[in-house]
Amino acid sequence: MAILIKGGRVIDPARNLDGRQDILIEGEKITTLAANLEAPAGARVIDAGGMIVTPGLIDMHVHLREPGYEQKETIASGTRAAAAGGFTAVACMANTKPVADSASVIYFIKEKARQEGVVRVYPVGALSKGLEGKEIAEIGDLAAAGAVAISDDGRPVMNALVMRHALEYAKMFNLPVISHCEDEALANDGLMHEGLVATILGLRGIPAAAEEVMVARDLILAELTGGRLHLAHVSTAGSVRLLKEARARGVRVTAEATPHHLCLTDMLVQSYDTSTKVNPPLRPAGDVAAVVAALAAGDIDVIASDHAPHADEDKDVEYDYAPFGMVGLETAVPLVVTELILPGKLTWQQAIKSWTANPARILNIPGGSLVPGGVADVTIIDPDMEKEVDVNEFYSRGHNSPLQGRKLKGWPVLTIVGGRVVMENGKIIEE
Amino acid sequence: MRLQRKDLLGLKDLSAEEIELILETAAPMKEILGRDIKKVPTLRGKLVVTMFYEPSTRTRTSFELAAKYMGADTMSIATATSSVQKGESLRDTARTLAAMGTDAVIIRHSAAGSPALLARTIEASVLNGGDGMHEHPTQALLDMFTIKEKLGGFKGLKVAILGDILHSRVARSNIWGLTKMGAEVRVVGPATLIPPEIENLGVKVYYNAEEALKGVDVINVLRIQRERQKKGLFPSLREYARLYELTPERLKLARPGALVLHPGPMNRGIEIAPAVADGLQAAITEQVTNGVAVRMALLYLLIGGAN
Secondary structure (H helix, E strand, O other): OOEEEEEEEEEEHHHOEEEEEEEEEEOOEEEEEEOOOOOOOOOEEEEOOOOEEEEOEEEEEEOOOOOOOOOOOOHHHHHHHHHHOOEEEEEEOOOOOOOOOOHHHHHHHHHHHHHHOOOEEEEOEOOEHHHOOOOEOOHHHHHHHOOOOEEOOOOOOOOHHHHHHHHHHHHOOOOOEEEOOOOHHHHOOOOEEOOHHHHHHOOOEEOHHHHHHHHHHHHHHHHHHOOOEEEOOOOOHHHHHHHHHHHHOOOOEEEEEOHHHHHOOHHHHHHOOHHHOOOOOOOOHHHHHHHHHHHHHOOOOEEOOOEOOOOHHHHOOOHHHOOOOOOOOOOHHHHHHHHHHOOOOOOHHHHHHHHOHHHHHHHOOOOOOOOOOOEOOEEEEEEEEEEEOOHHHOOOOOOOOOOOOOEEEEEEEEEEEOOEEEEEOOEEOOO | OOOOOOOEOOOOOOOHHHHHHHHHHHHHHHHHHOOOOOOOOOOOOOEEEEEEOOOOOHHHHHHHHHHHHOOOEEEEEEOOOOHHHHOOOHHHHHHHHHHOOOOEEEEEEOOOOHHHHHHHHOOOEEEEEEEOOOEOHHHHHHHHHHHHHHHOOOOOOEEEEEOOOOOOHHHHHHHHHHHHOOOEEEEEOOHHHOOOOHHHHOOEEEOOHHHHHOOOOEEEEOOOOHHHHHOOOOOOHHHHHHHHOEOHHHHOOOOOOOEEEOOOOOOEOOOEOHHHHOOOOEOHHHHHHHHHHHHHHHHHHHHOOOO
């Protein structure tokens, strides 16, 4: 069935487009983009007056937990959470059980996503065998099977030589190496950002330096090897300084920041609410401001949620014992709209670019732009819609969000993947 | 009069008036402890449970005695013998206790914030008996009771807290309590054992013991845990003692007659010299007595009388 999206404000940063346009979708493709299109007979007309219409949003950093941790999330539940949050594609990290360090696991994820998923799923392969950081994984096999990047995300690659080899080897397949920058020794089993709040709460601190020394190391290795480095979840002012300096010198590096590191501070931990326990940890306001400024300046390319669902019983424990991670797919858009776009810290164009054109380019995947003949992945956001976050309504199996009860504005209301409406008004439309 | 709160989680949350009320209530309690028959019926019919996830002798027995002297029934749950060993979560254990009609739970736990988690879970009063590096409010209150008894008050008093500030819940609770009551607090220890940004709590940081102890009215000596040395936070117990042990010579730098406190158990010859620990200026054994009085006061103020 054809779909005509009428009267919306279309923002497509890849084409430098921001204005009233109608979009005609036929089959799995976009066929026409123009002002005042007539609906063909039998087409569904979607009135997008007052809405923001964008290329389907891409979240290049999520944990779908399957295979192995289905009590936390599955490909079925995680892709529904993505669609509910306005995302049409996700890249899922390799720290599953078994680890996605072999072609067979990549095939499994892709096949599961085809059968049970509602958005596009791009697996990230492991950087090292078993995520152990000792020997590089069969990156050529992973690439052939369809991995779009390699990463040991969740665990740092402590051995600089292994990191060097990964950057060099992945270059042959044009795969980015996504680095979780954390010096384990400096992190010292910390639980939150090291600073005044940690001192008051008596929680072991993770200094900003634990991230920054690894950012520095990886930038140096990217320069040495010419490999494609992508820094995951940049969270400190020091990391931003290093990144800017490296970019200015032409080092091949891209970077992402999460909505929670862009919008929340370590003050939230004061409740000892375990949903605030995340790695890298929530930082003080000065770091948050530096990361926001870097995103606005284009030094950080991507907003990615690092959606990390956990079962309720995993998080319903003492702060020390709770695993790191928070869910983000279903709150990313309204959080960024409320905390960054509406207060004028970020423009719609900048935000959309970091969710569309930039991740598509970094991962070398389809979408990220609305072009006639291109895939019909589209997201519609109602910039005026306001509602409270209710974790019990999440499609994700994880309820570990520190935003419970927070009133947010600017919710996605429609998600189209390959010409099919998969989410409308927050509800998943099953096939 | 009662405290207008369900729980005692830390001194950070208490007002100066509330601290004053607790210290004033502890004085008559101490008088009861001096009696021949140390029992009053104030908490008869109440159930007080101690839940200790970390080994402790003095805090647990002190609370149990306090509850018993007030006529309450007591029950003690130690982790080695309870269903905690079977993997039961803190919240489930707490719900079980609540279902048995518990009026107050005293919890000690190595994980900071556990008392807050417990307090959110059950309706009974929760008293923090020490949580990780966070707070140990009853220890600070008994320290303050001792100071008030010996020196009359807090305004303008100079108090030095000496030792491992980083890992010390006793230090944090003392800092909150003493600064609220108008004392000047100094913390002194090796740079590796001073928590970041602690000066923002209104204390002065010293690395040099001699400098820090000059002219102080009270020295609160903290216990040094031997495993900190193994983690590389200081090079040796020998060097620690050389730089920070409260010796008679260092004590002389303080105001004449300055009070020496220690939360115990002591490492003699490491953080405190035996001559100081057993000297006239030390109130260390009296702190133990005062601990019972302060805990009686707290139980009375939180669960005493009609609801």
